Amino acid sequence: MAAGIGRILIVAPSWIGDTLIAQPLLTLLKQRYVKARIDVLAPSWSAPLLARMAEVDRVIDNPFAHGEFNFSKRRALGKTLAREAYDQVYVLPNSWKSALLPFFASIPERIGYQGEARWGLLNSRHRLDKAAHPLLVQRYAALAGPLPAELPRPKLQSSPEQQLAARRALGLSEDARPVVFCPGAEYGPAKRWPIEHFAALARQVGAGGTAVWIVSSAKDKEVGEQIAHLSQGTALNLCGRSSLEQAVDLIASAKTVVSNDSGLMHVAAALDKPLIALYGSSSPEYTPPLSPHARILNRRLPCSPCFKRECPLGHFDCLQGLLPAQVFAELEAL
Secondary structure, eight states: OGGGOOEEEEEOOSSHHHHHHTHHHHHHHHHHSTTOEEEEEEOGGGHHHHTTOTTOSEEEEOOOOTTOOOHHHHHHHHHHHHTTOOSEEEEOSOOTGGGHHHHHTTOSEEEEEOTTTOBTTBSEEEOOOTTTOOSHHHHHHGGGSSOOSSOOOOOOOOOHHHHHHHHHHTTOOSSOOOEEEEOOOTTOGGGOOOHHHHHHHHHHHHHTTOOEEEOOOGGGHHHHHHHHHHTTTOEEEOTTTSOHHHHHHHHHTOSEEEEESSHHHHHHHHTTOOEEEEESSSOTTTSOOOOTTEEEEEOOOTTOOOOOSSOTTSOOHHHHTSOHHHHHHHHHHO
């Protein structure tokens, strides 16, 4: 076993999309340390995705909410993790508090970017070179060493049996080959294609006899209802009805996926589905869908990407001006 590394811990990002973008790092570590065990410390909402990654041996629940500090609780969890005798830890979030657990766990090699003044907490600190590594996937993967000529891509597992079980559990047609819409975007409205555009696209897709399923979390249930209503019943709203695990299997069995820049967009990419990715305030030069089957639609206005949750100019033209007819044409091409 290379360098005697037997147990590795990954402190995962909080966002679902970033968790998938981190998977190539795990693949590189498995290639380098063939027999090593990789455990991932992650929020509970990411666990269903990590369970579908071949590189992950165990998911450990990270109980801390966004922004929660709780020094004593972090220290206690770190002491518990010390019993696992990890050889290495890769700390992917850049915050100071995210590096506390590995320090308290006394893991010999604590690897990550310098981030928020993490001297002492990390003993293998990398300095970020944004010019050399413009993509987030490159930045994560570079923690394992020099990048290969071609990075491995994220890959989620979904069997035909799992896909059938998800459809049966939700009372869906077992034979349909739907176009799946993913209208959610946890970050904010500036990443969301307008509801009326999704509805217009559903009517165009449905006119050809193809089913349209709307898949997202319970937070987007009302958005899904509005799309279904404006689509005149063409689209079926599954937002909040399906778990994340079921959403993975529904997307895996889809004909095509249309998605905002979101966690489910990265899910679709990791499942190698034909994908239309809609970009507004965010940048495909930073977090693109990592799939050769994805087509990115981005108006590239002078004001974008602004990386804001709300449109700072109030016109929302980066996505408002991306018309359903354009997206339909891309679907037809796929």
